[in-house]
Amino acid sequence: MKITNLAGAAPLAVLALCLLCSGATARSVLDDLNGLEDTVVDIGVEPAAHSIFKRSALVEDIMGPLSRNVRQVDEKTRSMLVYHHMKILHSILEMLLGGNPRVDIFQFINWDKTIQIDQLFYVKPKTVWEARRVILAARRLGMHVRATGAGHSRSPLYVDEGNIMMDVRDLQRHDGPFMELNQERPGRDFKTVTAMTGVYEVELNEFMTKEGVAILAQPLNDQETLGGMVAASTHGSTWSAPTYSGIVVEMRLLDSHGRLRRFTKEDHPMIMKAASCNLGMFGIMYDITIKVEPTFVVKAENRFVRLGDLMLNKDALRAQVTGSFLTEISWFPFNKISDAAAEEYSRTGAIPDDWSAADDTVWLRTINRAQQSEYQGQTILGPSYLPTKGSLSGGNVTGLLRGRGAIDIAKKLSPKSFHYLVNAFPVILPPRWGTETSAAFMLNIDNSFDRVYRAFNFMISRSEQQIRDNGTTPMNALLPRFFQNHECFLCPGNAEIQMPNDSGRTLVIDFLAPPAQQGFYKAAADFVEFFKNEKVRPHWAKRHDNIAGIIDHVKDVYGSLLPGFSEQKRLARVDPCDMFMNSYLIAIFGRSQSCY
Ligand SMILES: Cc1cc2nc3c(=O)[nH]c(=O)nc-3n(C[C@H](O)[C@H](O)[C@H](O)COP(=O)(O)OP(=O)(O)OC[C@H]3O[C@@H](n4cnc5c(N)ncnc54)[C@H](O)[C@@H]3O)c2cc1C
Ligand SMILES: *[C@@H]1O[C@H](CO)[C@@H](O)[C@H](O)[C@H]1NC(C)=O
Ligand SMILES: *[C@@H]1O[C@H](CO)[C@@H](O)[C@H](O)[C@H]1NC(C)=O
Ligand SMILES: *[C@@H]1O[C@H](CO)[C@@H](O)[C@H](O)[C@H]1NC(C)=O
Numbered sequence: 001m002k003i004t005n006l007a008g009a010a011p012l013a014v015l016a017l018c019l020l021c022s023g024a025t026a027r028s029v030l031d032d033l034n035g036l037e038d039t040v041v042d043i044g045v046e047p048a049a050h051s052i053f054k055r056s057a058l059v060e061d062i063m064g065p066l067s068r069n070v071r072q073v074d075e076k077t078r079s080m081l082v083y084h085h086m087k088i089l090h091s092i093l094e095m096l097l098g099g100n101p102r103v104d105i106f107q108f109i110n111w112d113k114t115i116q117i118d119q120l121f122y123v124k125p126k127t128v129w130e131a132r133r134v135i136l137a138a139r140r141l142g143m144h145v146r147a148t149g150a151g152h153s154r155s156p157l158y159v160d161e162g163n164i165m166m167d168v169r170d171l172q173r174h175d176g177p178f179m180e181l182n183q184e185r186p187g188r189d190f191k192t193v194t195a196m197t198g199v200y201e202v203e204l205n206e207f208m209t210k211e212g213v214a215i216l217a218q219p220l221n222d223q224e225t226l227g228g229m230v231a232a233s234t235h236g237s238t239w240s241a242p243t244y245s246g247i248v249v250e251m252r253l254l255d256s257h258g259r260l261r262r263f264t265k266e267d268h269p270m271i272m273k274a275a276s277c278n279l280g281m282f283g284i285m286y287d288i289t290i291k292v293e294p295t296f297v298v299k300a301e302n303r304f305v306r307l308g309d310l311m312l313n314k315d316a317l318r319a320q321v322t323g324s325f326l327t328e329i330s331w332f333p334f335n336k337i338s339d340a341a342a343e344e345y346s347r348t349g350a351i352p353d354d355w356s357a358a359d360d361t362v363w364l365r366t367i368n369r370a371q372q373s374e375y376q377g378q379t380i381l382g383p384s385y386l387p388t389k390g391s392l393s394g395g396n397v398t399g400l401l402r403g404r405g406a407i408d409i410a411k412k413l414s415p416k417s418f419h420y421l422v423n424a425f426p427v428i429l430p431p432r433w434g435t436e437t438s439a440a441f442m443l444n445i446d447n448s449f450d451r452v453y454r455a456f457n458f459m460i461s462r463s464e465q466q467i468r469d470n471g472t473t474p475m476n477a478l479l480p481r482f483f484q485n486h487e488c489f490l491c492p493g494n495a496e497i498q499m500p501n502d503s504g505r506t507l508v509i510d511f512l513a514p515p516a517q518q519g520f521y522k523a524a525a526d527f528v529e530f531f532k533n534e535k536v537r538p539h540w541a542k543r544h545d546n547i548a549g550i551i552d553h554v555k556d557v558y559g560s561l562l563p564g565f566s567e568q569k570r571l572a573r574v575d576p577c578d579m580f581m582n583s584y585l586i587a588i589f590g591r592s593q594s595c596y
Contacts, residue, residue, distance in 0.1 A: 032573050039268070039572075041252060041260040043128055043174065079118060082162055086119055089141065093121060093164075096137035101125040108158065108165060110151045112434035114515055114543060117161050124167040128174045131166065131284055132258040138164050138579060139256060145579055147284050149198060149225030152430075153232060153541035154437050156584035157279055163582075166284060168227055169198035173287060179204065181211045182289070187266055192249055194289040197227025205383070205422040214295035216241035217483060218425035220328065222383065227285045232541040233277040233491045235508060236425060237481035238326045238367075243493055245277040246486040250289035253282055256579040260286060263572070274568035277490040279540055281585060283574050297380060298325070299370040300424045302413045307331060308358030311456045311480075318449040321482050326367035328427075331478040332393060332406035333463045336360045342401055349471050357464040360403070363410040367424045375418040382419070383426045387412050390431035393477035393512050400467065402476055436476060439524040440510035440539035442492040443531060444499040445482065451499070451534065452507050456480065458530055459509060459523070466519050474519030475511040482507055489558075489565035492537045496561060499535060508539065521546060528553065551587055562589060570594050 030037055073081065086105055093103050106122040109115070121143075125131040138145045146159035147168050159165045172178065179195040191213055195204055202222040208214055217236035224234065226244075233245040250264045251272070261283075265272045275282045310316055311329065321327045336359045337345070341352040386409055388394050394406030413427075443451055459478055467473050485495040485504050493506035509527065513520040525547045528536055535557045538544035555562060566589055569575065577595035578586070 032576070034573075036268075036571075036573065039261045039263055041262050043132075043260050082119055086121070086162060089143075090121070092141065093137055096140065097123075097130075097133055101130045101134065103164075106165075108151075110153065110158065111430070112154055112437045112515070114154045114437050115156065115158060117158060117165075119161055120159055121162075121164045122167065123164060124170050126170045126172055128171070128254070128260060128286065131168075131171060131254055131286075132260075134164060134166060135254055135256065135258040135284070135579070139258070143579075144582065145284070146280050146582060147197075147227060147231075149228035150200070150223060152224050152228065154543045155538075155541055155545050156582065157232065157541060158582070160582045167198075168196075168284065169225065171196055171198050171286065176287075179207045181207075181213065181292075188249070191292050192289045193292050194250070194287055195226055196287050197225060197230075197285045199226050200224065201226070201229065202383075202426070205426075208292065208422050209295065209420045212295050213292035214421040215247055215290060215292055216421070217243065217326075218422065220426060220479075221428040221430050222426035223430055226288055226290075228541075230276065230285070230288055231278055231280050232539075233488070233493065234541070235481060235483045235493060235506075235539075236326065237328045237483060237508075239321060239324065239482055239505065240484050242484045242486040243277075243491060244290075245488050245491050246484070246493075247290045247292075248272065248276040248288055249291050251275055251282075252286040252288075253574065254284040254286060255574040256283060256577060261572075261574065268572075271568050271572045273487055274489050274565045275572070277488050278569075279490065279585060281569060281575065281580050281589070282572070283580055295420045295422070297370045297372075297375050297418055298367050298421050298424050299374060299416055299418055300384075301366050301368075301416050302410065303364045303366075303415070304361050304407070304411065305364050306358070307360045307362045307460070310362060310364065311460065312358060312453070314449050314453040317452065317456075320364070320366075321449075321452075324366045324368055326425075327482060328365040329480055330363040330365070330410065331357075331360065331460070332363075332403035332476065333357065333360065333473045333478075334400050334467055335403035335407040337404065342404065345401065351468055351471060355467075357460045357467075361407055363407060365427070367421075370418055378418050380418050380420060381423065383423045384413065384417060384419075385429035386410060386427055388429070390429075392428060392430065392434060392436045400471060400473060403473075406477065435514055436512045437515045437520075438510055438512050438542050439520070439544060440508050440542040441524070441527055441531070441536050441544075442539065443507045443509070443534060443536055444497065445503045445505040445507045446499060446501045447503050448501065452480075455507060455509050455527075455531065458527060459511065462523055462526070470518065472518040473513075474517065474523040475513045476517075477512040479510045479512070480508060481510060489561045489568070490540070492539060494558075494561070497535055497537070497557065510539070510542070515543070545584060554588060565589070566592075 101123045104122045108117040108120055123134050144163040145166055147166050173196055182192045217238035219234050229244040233243040235243040252262045255261050263271050337355055394409040397405030463473050485493045487495045528547055537557045578592050
């Protein structure tokens, strides 16, 4: 342990020594596992291993003022107190970690700048040992730790201020390669891929294509990590395939004792039903094993159709969505206006009388399996991205005429191209920082597509209304998606959340705008209110937490699935004392009753 930076910091040294000496009371690290002892993966002896003990009263004192709720002080005073106490904790953390990994006090801002955390401890461990050391130090200090990947989430899934953010993207596997293809084996009659949680989808896709395998659904951007996508149940738009959470068969994670644990779907089906969408509450996921299929060649097609003929025509919509392997529909509002009308609008702000949302053009993108006769002699392409040069909903046009610019960019994509499956999914290449955020809400799809039609109609009419009344739009893009449900406690696409005449599929109403755009949040809140009695639920990783009453509503929709999740987490003994929780998740799930 490095203690050179202790010079002149005598009180800190005393505190640190006290923390170290209370290790004498450490208990055996296995005796809480009750039948799950075989989930512990032996990682050998860590150099300079630390023993386990509980939060000390001294640290309790330091941590006190960090909470926004504990002391009634104004924001500026609180901020200074936080920083002061963090400086002290920082020295102790540095001592406990011995310089590996290094720990910094950072301000954190997520990708689209909707979440800002003034001060947190940031670590980016490279090895399982370093990651474990962080957990043991946090445990000693009674601090919370949460993992992050790319930081693409737009909701409070990050660690609370004053606690430890563990960026997992540099973590290397200690007992195998970063990504690995596994053959069928007894009890598992399919191939799997194991990868570190910090891998980006784009890297995973290159690997899968090289190995001749594929997964059946993915989001439309490939700059997210495997851990982030599993933790938040990231979806695509494949009619008959579930989210990332639905293909997880095995997971290794570091629990709050710093133990590497291994859970499999075969041996621990109920724990995996919880772990496969865990919002970071199951510890630091280390590597994840997913089910893969033999890959195949698909044709991606881009068509441009009248909105009223697809989105507002229930039968055509159902035929399209149920008849394709994947269907993605994008509406960029106010795109069907003539050059003269656009010119007029630029000058006067006048909305042409003859414009209607139903006449706008929507971009219809489909993916279907290609017959060999179709792709014979054709080039099988890698991923091809929208040529937006760094914006999400397209183009450099601002204001209401953006919709026209966006559809013109989509029209630059080739009408038909052939790809190995995973290379057909990504189409958005996000810029380094986002200017548009996204809200997304899920609904059950009924066999007659009535709810899908009503959801579209609600959002489309609403945008049309605001465009007419105000000359502004609540959304720059409406991107509905459709995918298959499975059994999983926290997945929004959930086989146990049902409605009459259920298709077993979920509709995602996803829409984009800069966070401050007029009407964006109001549209989100009103949508939730309108579908309140139809079990509408948010995408966990998108903007939703600012909707009044959303937590109670989420509890209502998920019902016993939430305590079901917490019970499996308790039985798995991965986090008895809430190390991996934050205040938002505690508001939903409550505190653990099992801390000892
Ligand atoms: C441009 C863009 C397009 C998007 N498109 C889609 C889409 O098509 N479909 C869709 O469903 N979503 C989409 N999303 C949302 C995205 O899928 C989620 O936000 C996803 O979680 C992002 O992964 P990440 O690596 O950024 O994770 P982060 O945002 O960093 O983390 C997300 C959650 O995962 C947890 N986590 C991450 N790694 C670990 C780990 N190793 N151990 C434990 N917990 C971990 C974090 O604690 C957090 O709770 C999009 C987001 C953007 C910015
Ligand atoms: C916007 O993009 C178009 C096409 O990509 C380009 O021709 C034009 O010059 C750009 N305008 C500005 C102001 O950057
Ligand atoms: C269920 O959906 C099917 C398919 O559209 C439809 O024919 C049927 O009338 C629906 N049943 C009910 C009870 O709504
Ligand atoms: C139009 O804008 C005004 C304020 O600028 C706002 O009060 C009103 O609610 C808006 N109307 C719609 C339909 O968004």
